[in-house]
Amino acid sequence: MSVRVPSHIHFRPVHDEVVLLDTRTGSYRGLNPSATVIWLSLADGADERTAVSAVLDRFDVSSEQAQADLDILVQQLVADGLLERGDG
Amino acid sequence: MAYELFGHVASSDLWLPLPISRRRPSVQVVLGSVIETGELIWREPSPSSFACFKDDGAVIVSWPEVRFRVGFDRVVVDTNDDESAADLLVPAVWSVLLALRGQEALHGCAVEQSGRALAILGDSGAGKSTVGHMLIKRGWRVVTDDLLTVDAEGDVQPGPPFLRLNPNQRRQQVQTLDTGGKVRMYGPTCTRRVPLGALIVLAPEYRRPRRLTGMAAASALLTQNYNPLPIHSDHARRRFDMAVDLAGRVPVYGAPPRSLTAVALDQLISEAFT
Numbered sequence: 001m002s003v004r005v006p007s008h009i010h011f012r013p014v015h016d017e018v019v020l021l022d023t024r025t026g027s028y029r030g031l032n033p034s035a036t037v038i039w040l041s042l043a044d045g046a047d048e049r050t051a052v053s054a055v056l057d058r059f060d061v062s063s064e065q066a067q068a069d070l071d072i073l074v075q076q077l078v079a080d081g082l083l084e085r086g087d088g
Numbered sequence: 089m090a091y092e093l094f095g096h097v098a099s100s101d102l103w104l105p106l107p108i109s110r111r112r113p114s115v116q117v118v119l120g121s122v123i124e125t126g127e128l129i130w131r132e133p134s135p136s137s138f139a140c141f142k143d144d145g146a147v148i149v150s151w152p153e154v155r156f157r158v159g160f161d162r163v164v165v166d167t168n169d170d171e172s173a174a175d176l177l178v179p180a181v182w183s184v185l186l187a188l189r190g191q192e193a194l195h196g197c198a199v200e201q202s203g204r205a206l207a208i209l210g211d212s213g214a215g216k217s218t219v220g221h222m223l224i225k226r227g228w229r230v231v232t233d234d235l236l237t238v239d240a241e242g243d244v245q246p247g248p249p250f251l252r253l254n255p256n257q258r259r260q261q262v263q264t265l266d267t268g269g270k271v272r273m274y275g276p277t278c279t280r281r282v283p284l285g286a287l288i289v290l291a292p293e294y295r296r297p298r299r300l301t302g303m304a305a306a307s308a309l310l311t312q313n314y315n316p317l318p319i320h321s322d323h324a325r326r327r328f329d330m331a332v333d334l335a336g337r338v339p340v341y342g343a344p345p346r347s348l349t350a351v352a353l354d355q356l357i358s359e360a361f362t
Binding site for chain 2: 014021023
Protein backbone atom coordinates (compact mmCIF):
# COMPACT_ATOMS: atom_id res chain seq x y z
CA MET A 1 0.00 0.00 0.00
CA SER A 2 1.39 3.45 -0.91
CA VAL A 3 1.52 6.44 1.35
CA ARG A 4 1.28 10.15 0.60
CA VAL A 5 1.74 13.46 2.35
CA PRO A 6 -1.62 15.01 3.33
CA SER A 7 -2.34 18.46 1.93
CA HIS A 8 -2.24 20.04 5.40
CA ILE A 9 1.34 18.91 5.99
CA HIS A 10 4.00 21.37 4.86
CA PHE A 11 7.62 20.26 5.04
CA ARG A 12 11.04 21.73 4.42
CA PRO A 13 14.51 20.19 4.50
CA VAL A 14 17.07 21.95 6.67
CA HIS A 15 20.61 20.60 6.76
CA ASP A 16 20.20 16.79 6.73
CA GLU A 17 16.82 16.78 8.43
CA VAL A 18 13.25 17.54 7.47
CA VAL A 19 10.92 19.72 9.54
CA LEU A 20 7.19 19.08 9.19
CA LEU A 21 4.43 21.60 9.90
CA ASP A 22 0.80 20.66 10.46
CA THR A 23 -0.83 23.78 9.03
CA ARG A 24 -4.13 22.98 10.78
CA THR A 25 -2.65 23.06 14.27
CA GLY A 26 0.62 24.96 13.85
CA SER A 27 2.51 22.08 15.48
CA TYR A 28 5.78 20.97 13.97
CA ARG A 29 8.11 18.01 14.15
CA GLY A 30 11.57 17.06 12.93
CA LEU A 31 12.83 13.86 11.41
CA ASN A 32 16.35 12.54 11.93
CA PRO A 33 18.65 12.04 8.91
CA SER A 34 17.61 8.43 8.16
CA ALA A 35 13.93 9.20 8.63
CA THR A 36 14.46 12.22 6.38
CA VAL A 37 15.75 10.00 3.57
CA ILE A 38 12.65 7.83 3.88
CA TRP A 39 10.33 10.85 4.06
CA LEU A 40 11.81 12.57 1.03
CA SER A 41 11.55 9.38 -1.00
CA LEU A 42 7.94 8.76 -0.05
CA ALA A 43 7.00 12.43 -0.45
CA ASP A 44 8.49 12.26 -3.94
CA GLY A 45 6.04 9.47 -4.78
CA ALA A 46 8.44 6.55 -4.43
CA ASP A 47 7.22 3.21 -3.11
CA GLU A 48 8.53 1.71 0.10
CA ARG A 49 11.05 -0.52 -1.68
CA THR A 50 12.64 2.53 -3.31
CA ALA A 51 12.71 4.33 0.03
CA VAL A 52 14.54 1.37 1.59
CA SER A 53 17.06 1.46 -1.26
CA ALA A 54 17.64 5.16 -0.62
CA VAL A 55 18.39 4.38 3.04
CA LEU A 56 20.80 1.59 2.06
CA ASP A 57 22.60 3.99 -0.28
CA ARG A 58 23.18 6.48 2.53
CA PHE A 59 23.54 4.46 5.72
CA ASP A 60 25.43 1.37 6.78
CA VAL A 61 22.46 -0.80 7.75
CA SER A 62 21.10 -4.12 6.58
CA SER A 63 18.10 -4.22 4.26
CA GLU A 64 16.13 -5.99 7.01
CA GLN A 65 16.93 -3.22 9.47
CA ALA A 66 16.09 -0.51 6.92
CA GLN A 67 12.76 -2.15 6.13
CA ALA A 68 11.95 -2.57 9.82
CA ASP A 69 12.82 1.10 10.48
CA LEU A 70 10.64 2.20 7.58
CA ASP A 71 7.70 0.11 8.80
CA ILE A 72 7.91 1.63 12.27
CA LEU A 73 8.34 5.17 10.92
CA VAL A 74 5.46 4.95 8.47
CA GLN A 75 3.20 3.43 11.10
CA GLN A 76 4.01 6.26 13.50
CA LEU A 77 3.64 9.01 10.91
CA VAL A 78 0.29 7.62 9.72
CA ALA A 79 -0.91 7.36 13.32
CA ASP A 80 0.09 10.98 13.88
CA GLY A 81 -1.64 12.19 10.70
CA LEU A 82 1.61 13.21 9.02
CA LEU A 83 1.26 10.58 6.29
CA GLU A 84 -1.84 8.91 4.92
CA ARG A 85 -2.23 5.59 3.23
CA GLY A 86 -3.48 5.59 -0.33
CA ASP A 87 -4.62 2.97 -2.80
CA GLY A 88 -2.19 0.67 -4.58
CA MET B 89 7.82 64.02 9.44
CA ALA B 90 8.89 60.80 7.70
CA TYR B 91 10.88 58.03 9.37
CA GLU B 92 12.81 54.93 8.29
CA LEU B 93 11.55 51.80 9.95
CA PHE B 94 12.33 48.18 9.09
CA GLY B 95 12.73 48.90 5.40
CA HIS B 96 9.67 51.13 5.13
CA VAL B 97 9.19 54.87 5.23
CA ALA B 98 6.38 56.15 7.42
CA SER B 99 4.99 59.66 7.58
CA SER B 100 3.77 60.21 11.11
CA ASP B 101 1.71 62.68 13.10
CA LEU B 102 3.51 61.28 16.16
CA TRP B 103 7.12 62.03 16.91
CA LEU B 104 9.01 58.74 16.70
CA PRO B 105 12.49 57.94 18.04
CA LEU B 106 13.71 56.91 14.60
CA PRO B 107 15.97 58.09 11.79
CA ILE B 108 14.40 60.79 9.63
CA SER B 109 13.80 59.83 6.00
CA ARG B 110 13.67 61.91 2.83
CA ARG B 111 12.22 59.04 0.85
CA ARG B 112 8.60 58.92 -0.18
CA PRO B 113 6.44 57.41 2.59
CA SER B 114 4.73 54.10 1.96
CA VAL B 115 2.87 54.12 5.27
CA GLN B 116 0.89 56.89 6.95
CA VAL B 117 0.60 57.15 10.73
CA VAL B 118 -2.22 59.54 11.63
CA LEU B 119 -4.03 60.55 14.80
CA GLY B 120 -7.74 59.75 14.84
CA SER B 121 -10.54 57.83 16.45
CA VAL B 122 -10.29 54.04 16.80
CA ILE B 123 -13.02 51.85 18.22
CA GLU B 124 -12.76 48.20 19.24
CA THR B 125 -14.76 46.32 16.66
CA GLY B 126 -14.62 43.16 14.56
CA GLU B 127 -13.53 39.64 15.47
CA LEU B 128 -11.65 39.33 18.76
CA ILE B 129 -8.49 37.30 18.06
CA TRP B 130 -6.47 37.91 21.21
CA ARG B 131 -7.03 39.19 24.73
CA GLU B 132 -4.52 39.38 27.54
CA PRO B 133 -5.69 39.91 31.10
CA SER B 134 -4.51 42.68 33.40
CA PRO B 135 -1.98 44.22 33.84
CA SER B 136 -1.43 44.67 30.09
CA SER B 137 -5.17 44.38 29.25
CA PHE B 138 -4.18 44.09 25.63
CA ALA B 139 -6.76 43.08 23.02
CA CYS B 140 -6.64 42.55 19.30
CA PHE B 141 -9.42 42.46 16.69
CA LYS B 142 -9.60 41.78 12.97
CA ASP B 143 -11.94 44.11 11.13
CA ASP B 144 -12.39 44.40 7.37
CA GLY B 145 -8.76 43.74 6.44
CA ALA B 146 -7.41 45.89 9.26
CA VAL B 147 -6.20 44.86 12.71
CA ILE B 148 -7.13 46.80 15.82
CA VAL B 149 -4.63 46.56 18.66
CA SER B 150 -5.82 48.06 21.89
CA TRP B 151 -4.33 48.92 25.26
CA PRO B 152 -6.15 50.95 27.93
CA GLU B 153 -4.22 54.12 27.10
CA VAL B 154 -3.96 53.81 23.32
CA ARG B 155 -5.66 52.08 20.40
CA PHE B 156 -4.33 51.52 16.89
CA ARG B 157 -6.13 50.58 13.70
CA VAL B 158 -3.49 49.01 11.49
CA GLY B 159 -4.02 48.67 7.76
CA PHE B 160 -1.66 47.76 4.94
CA ASP B 161 -0.45 51.34 4.45
CA ARG B 162 -2.16 53.37 7.16
CA VAL B 163 -2.09 53.29 10.95
CA VAL B 164 -4.64 55.32 12.90
CA VAL B 165 -3.60 56.14 16.49
CA ASP B 166 -6.17 57.02 19.14
CA THR B 167 -4.48 58.33 22.28
CA ASN B 168 -4.05 61.17 24.73
CA ASP B 169 -0.55 59.96 25.54
CA ASP B 170 1.72 60.47 22.53
CA GLU B 171 4.80 59.10 24.27
CA SER B 172 3.16 55.79 25.19
CA ALA B 173 1.67 55.59 21.70
CA ALA B 174 5.11 56.05 20.11
CA ASP B 175 6.62 53.40 22.42
CA LEU B 176 3.90 50.93 21.46
CA LEU B 177 3.96 51.77 17.76
CA VAL B 178 7.66 50.94 17.62
CA PRO B 179 8.00 48.04 17.54
CA ALA B 180 4.89 46.19 18.80
CA VAL B 181 2.29 47.69 16.48
CA TRP B 182 4.74 47.81 13.61
CA SER B 183 5.04 44.01 13.80
CA VAL B 184 1.32 43.85 13.00
CA LEU B 185 1.76 46.08 9.96
CA LEU B 186 4.67 43.94 8.78
CA ALA B 187 2.56 40.79 9.21
CA LEU B 188 -0.20 42.37 7.11
CA ARG B 189 2.47 42.97 4.47
CA GLY B 190 3.58 39.33 4.58
CA GLN B 191 6.70 39.87 6.67
CA GLU B 192 7.14 37.94 9.90
CA ALA B 193 9.48 39.08 12.67
CA LEU B 194 11.57 37.63 15.46
CA HIS B 195 12.03 38.79 19.05
CA GLY B 196 15.59 39.99 19.33
CA CYS B 197 18.22 42.58 18.72
CA ALA B 198 20.96 42.80 16.11
CA VAL B 199 24.33 44.48 16.10
CA GLU B 200 26.77 44.94 13.23
CA GLN B 201 30.49 44.97 12.70
CA SER B 202 32.45 44.88 9.44
CA GLY B 203 29.30 44.61 7.36
CA ARG B 204 27.80 41.57 9.10
CA ALA B 205 25.07 41.37 11.70
CA LEU B 206 24.81 39.18 14.76
CA ALA B 207 21.28 38.67 16.06
CA ILE B 208 20.52 37.75 19.65
CA LEU B 209 17.08 36.27 20.32
CA GLY B 210 15.32 35.28 23.50
CA ASP B 211 12.38 35.86 25.78
CA SER B 212 12.14 39.02 27.84
CA GLY B 213 14.81 38.99 30.51
CA ALA B 214 17.04 36.49 28.69
CA GLY B 215 19.76 39.10 28.26
CA LYS B 216 19.49 39.92 24.53
CA SER B 217 20.08 43.63 24.86
CA THR B 218 22.73 43.06 27.52
CA VAL B 219 24.75 41.00 25.03
CA GLY B 220 24.10 43.68 22.40
CA HIS B 221 25.30 46.35 24.82
CA MET B 222 28.45 44.34 25.59
CA LEU B 223 29.23 44.30 21.88
CA ILE B 224 28.40 47.99 21.37
CA LYS B 225 31.02 48.79 23.99
CA ARG B 226 33.47 46.83 21.85
CA GLY B 227 32.84 48.68 18.62
CA TRP B 228 29.73 47.06 17.20
CA ARG B 229 26.76 49.16 16.01
CA VAL B 230 23.03 48.83 16.74
CA VAL B 231 20.94 47.60 13.82
CA THR B 232 17.70 46.96 15.67
CA ASP B 233 16.32 46.06 19.06
CA ASP B 234 13.32 44.03 20.20
CA LEU B 235 11.92 43.44 16.71
CA LEU B 236 14.10 41.72 14.14
CA THR B 237 13.16 41.39 10.49
CA VAL B 238 15.21 39.70 7.80
CA ASP B 239 14.38 40.37 4.16
CA ALA B 240 14.36 37.89 1.30
CA GLU B 241 18.05 38.54 0.60
CA GLY B 242 18.97 37.58 4.17
CA ASP B 243 19.62 41.15 5.30
CA VAL B 244 18.59 42.51 8.69
CA GLN B 245 16.42 45.61 8.33
CA PRO B 246 17.40 48.56 10.53
CA GLY B 247 14.96 49.27 13.33
CA PRO B 248 15.03 51.47 16.44
CA PRO B 249 18.50 53.05 16.83
CA PHE B 250 18.86 52.13 20.50
CA LEU B 251 18.99 49.16 22.84
CA ARG B 252 16.44 48.83 25.64
CA LEU B 253 18.06 47.74 28.88
CA ASN B 254 16.72 46.97 32.32
CA PRO B 255 17.33 49.91 34.66
CA ASN B 256 20.58 49.63 36.58
CA GLN B 257 19.63 49.63 40.26
CA ARG B 258 23.17 50.48 41.31
CA ARG B 259 23.42 53.61 39.16
CA GLN B 260 22.85 56.77 41.15
CA GLN B 261 21.61 59.15 38.46
CA VAL B 262 17.96 59.37 37.43
CA GLN B 263 17.15 56.98 34.59
CA THR B 264 14.24 57.73 32.25
CA LEU B 265 12.12 54.63 31.61
CA ASP B 266 10.03 54.01 28.51
CA THR B 267 6.54 52.50 28.47
CA GLY B 268 7.98 49.00 28.87
CA GLY B 269 9.98 50.02 31.95
CA LYS B 270 13.32 49.91 30.11
CA VAL B 271 16.13 52.44 29.73
CA ARG B 272 17.14 53.33 26.18
CA MET B 273 20.83 53.17 25.44
CA TYR B 274 21.78 55.11 22.34
CA GLY B 275 25.06 54.27 20.65
CA PRO B 276 26.56 54.04 17.21
CA THR B 277 23.98 52.77 14.76
CA CYS B 278 23.93 50.98 11.45
CA THR B 279 21.14 52.57 9.40
CA ARG B 280 21.44 50.38 6.33
CA ARG B 281 20.30 46.81 5.89
CA VAL B 282 23.11 44.40 6.60
CA PRO B 283 23.64 40.67 5.89
CA LEU B 284 22.84 38.45 8.85
CA GLY B 285 25.94 36.46 9.84
CA ALA B 286 24.71 34.42 12.80
CA LEU B 287 21.91 34.04 15.34
CA ILE B 288 22.17 33.29 19.05
CA VAL B 289 19.07 32.06 20.87
CA LEU B 290 19.18 32.57 24.64
CA ALA B 291 16.94 29.97 26.27
CA PRO B 292 17.05 27.79 29.40
CA GLU B 293 17.08 24.50 27.49
CA TYR B 294 20.68 25.10 26.47
CA ARG B 295 23.15 24.16 29.19
CA ARG B 296 26.12 25.75 27.41
CA PRO B 297 26.72 27.67 24.18
CA ARG B 298 26.50 25.29 21.22
CA ARG B 299 25.79 25.24 17.51
CA LEU B 300 22.31 24.08 16.55
CA THR B 301 21.47 22.39 13.27
CA GLY B 302 18.45 20.95 11.50
CA MET B 303 15.28 20.70 13.54
CA ALA B 304 17.01 22.05 16.66
CA ALA B 305 17.94 25.26 14.84
CA ALA B 306 14.53 25.67 13.20
CA SER B 307 12.74 24.91 16.46
CA ALA B 308 14.86 27.45 18.36
CA LEU B 309 13.81 30.14 15.89
CA LEU B 310 10.17 29.06 15.85
CA THR B 311 9.99 29.78 19.57
CA GLN B 312 11.18 33.34 18.97
CA ASN B 313 8.47 34.74 16.73
CA TYR B 314 7.79 38.30 17.77
CA ASN B 315 4.13 38.29 17.07
CA PRO B 316 1.90 35.37 18.12
CA LEU B 317 -1.26 37.03 16.82
CA PRO B 318 -3.19 35.02 14.22
CA ILE B 319 -3.37 37.99 11.88
CA HIS B 320 -3.16 36.10 8.65
CA SER B 321 -4.80 32.77 7.74
CA ASP B 322 -1.43 31.43 6.62
CA HIS B 323 0.59 32.80 9.54
CA ALA B 324 1.76 29.39 10.83
CA ARG B 325 3.23 28.49 7.45
CA ARG B 326 4.86 31.88 6.95
CA ARG B 327 6.49 31.79 10.39
CA PHE B 328 7.61 28.22 9.79
CA ASP B 329 9.15 29.11 6.41
CA MET B 330 10.96 32.11 7.88
CA ALA B 331 12.47 29.99 10.67
CA VAL B 332 13.48 27.13 8.38
CA ASP B 333 14.96 29.53 5.79
CA LEU B 334 17.08 31.21 8.43
CA ALA B 335 18.11 27.92 10.04
CA GLY B 336 19.34 26.69 6.67
CA ARG B 337 21.07 29.91 5.71
CA VAL B 338 22.74 31.24 8.86
CA PRO B 339 24.61 29.55 11.75
CA VAL B 340 22.32 29.29 14.78
CA TYR B 341 23.63 28.93 18.32
CA GLY B 342 21.86 28.21 21.58
CA ALA B 343 23.08 29.51 24.93
CA PRO B 344 21.64 29.75 28.44
CA PRO B 345 20.01 33.09 29.34
CA ARG B 346 22.27 35.74 30.88
CA SER B 347 25.27 33.42 30.49
CA LEU B 348 27.49 34.79 27.75
CA THR B 349 30.78 36.16 28.95
CA ALA B 350 33.00 38.26 26.71
CA VAL B 351 35.27 35.25 26.20
CA ALA B 352 32.41 32.91 25.30
CA LEU B 353 30.98 35.53 22.97
CA ASP B 354 34.35 35.99 21.24
CA GLN B 355 34.67 32.24 20.69
CA LEU B 356 31.17 32.00 19.31
CA ILE B 357 31.55 34.98 16.98
CA SER B 358 34.92 33.74 15.78
CA GLU B 359 33.43 30.34 14.92
CA ALA B 360 30.28 31.74 13.34
CA PHE B 361 31.94 34.43 11.23
CA THR B 362 34.94 32.41 10.05
